[in-house]
Amino acid sequence: MMRPLCLLFDCDGTLVDSEPLLAAEMAVSLTRLGLPFDASDYAGEFRGARFRNIVAVLEDRHGPVDPQRLADTEATMRANLNRRLALELTPIEGALEALARLADYPRGLVSNGPENKIRTSLATVGLAEHFGDNLFSGYSAQCWKPDPGLYLHAARRMGYPPEACVAIDDGLVGVHAALAAGMTVIHLNRFPDAEETPEGALTITSMHQLPTVIGQLERLHVLEERQVAHSR
Numbered sequence: 153m154m155r156p157l158c159l160l161f162d163c164d165g166t167l168v169d170s171e172p173l174l175a176a177e178m179a180v181s182l183t184r185l186g187l188p189f190d191a192s193d194y195a196g197e198f199r200g201a202r203f204r205n206i207v208a209v210l211e212d213r214h215g216p217v218d219p220q221r222l223a224d225t226e227a228t229m230r231a232n233l234n235r236r237l238a239l240e241l242t243p244i245e246g247a248l249e250a251l252a253r254l255a256d257y258p259r260g261l262v263s264n265g266p267e268n269k270i271r272t273s274l275a276t277v278g279l280a281e282h283f284g285d286n287l288f289s290g291y292s293a294q295c296w297k298p299d300p301g302l303y304l305h306a307a308r309r310m311g312y313p314p315e316a317c318v319a320i321d322d323g324l325v326g327v328h329a330a331l332a333a334g335m336t337v338i339h340l341n342r343f344p345d346a347e348e349t350p351e352g353a354l355t356i357t358s359m360h361q362l363p364t365v366i367g368q369l370e371r372l373h374v375l376e377e378r379q380v381a382h383s384r
Contacts, residue, residue: 156257157373158312159366160303160330161283162321163263164200166340166359167247168273171199173236178203181229182210185217195343200323202264202296234272243277244340246359251282253363260286262306262319262326264296286310298325300333307333318369320362327353338365 164170175194182189187210198206203226211217251259260283263270267289274280288306295301307317319330322340327350330337337353340362349355356362 155312155316157336157366157370158307158310158317159254159257159259160262160306160310160317160319160335161259162200162319162323162326163261163270163273164265165244165322165342166320167244167251167261167279168277169242169244170237170273171195173240174233177229177233177236178206181225182207185221185225187211187214187217200264200297200321200325202290205296230266230269234269237269237272238276241273241276243279244342244359246362248278250359250362251279254366255282257366258286258310258312259283260288260306260310262288262297262303262321264290264302264325266291297321297323297329298332300329303330303333303335307335316373318366324350336369338362 161167164174171194172191175191178194179189179191187207189210207222261270261274267287270287270289271280274283286309288302288309290296290302293302293305295305297303303317303319304314307314310317314334317335318338319326319333319335320338320340321327321330322342324347327337327339331350331352339349339353339355340359341347341349341355341357344357354365356365
């Protein structure tokens with residue numbers, strides 16, 4: 153019996169609208185450290201990037217900061233962010249409906265963020281039941297997008313080869329990671345006037361479109377599996 157495609161979702165900006173909250177907390181924390189940062193810088197340059205990678209870029213521009221101060225500041229920032237996520241977070245438009253319509257597909261969540269942040273986000277918007285323990289954090293795997301290793305780690309844990317996985321990601325770092333992993337990639341491009349979808353990825357501009365695209369990919373997947381079976 154043919155298995156359905158395995159769907160691997162990004163979290164921030166794909167399922168939950170957490171990025172404005174994250175950008176605001178980063179602006180306060182990084183500027184206090186002496187690394188000037190505006191909330192708009194996140195969307196403009198760093199969307200989806202690992203926090204420490206952002207810090208490294210800013211240190212190159214403005215000078216290094218004390219490692220202990222950085223660690224303390226990051227811990228405080230994440231605690232403040234988790235409190236805000238639990239109170240203010242909302243789902244991306246269409247995400248709840250899309251997941252409900254795709255309930256028969258195996259799915260995992262693949263995020264650069266820490267697992268406690270992922271769990272807080274999903275619980276706040278009522279999405280936890282859609283993923284169970286299929287949560288794959290860069291901090292747990294010690295591998296972050298745009299390295300393809302995080303998506304490959306998720307595929308292995310889910311029990312699927314990369315070519316049977318569809319990654320749904322709004323961030324270019326995630327899109328590039330999944331493409332490098334050899335997966336089918338759907339770029340949720342919510343800012344098509346400002347951002348181009350990388351070559352090789354499919355584009356949607358709303359999560360409402362996702363079930364239709366997955367249905368089309370599933371039909372292609374079934375045809376390819378049948379062709380392989382007949383050639384044996």
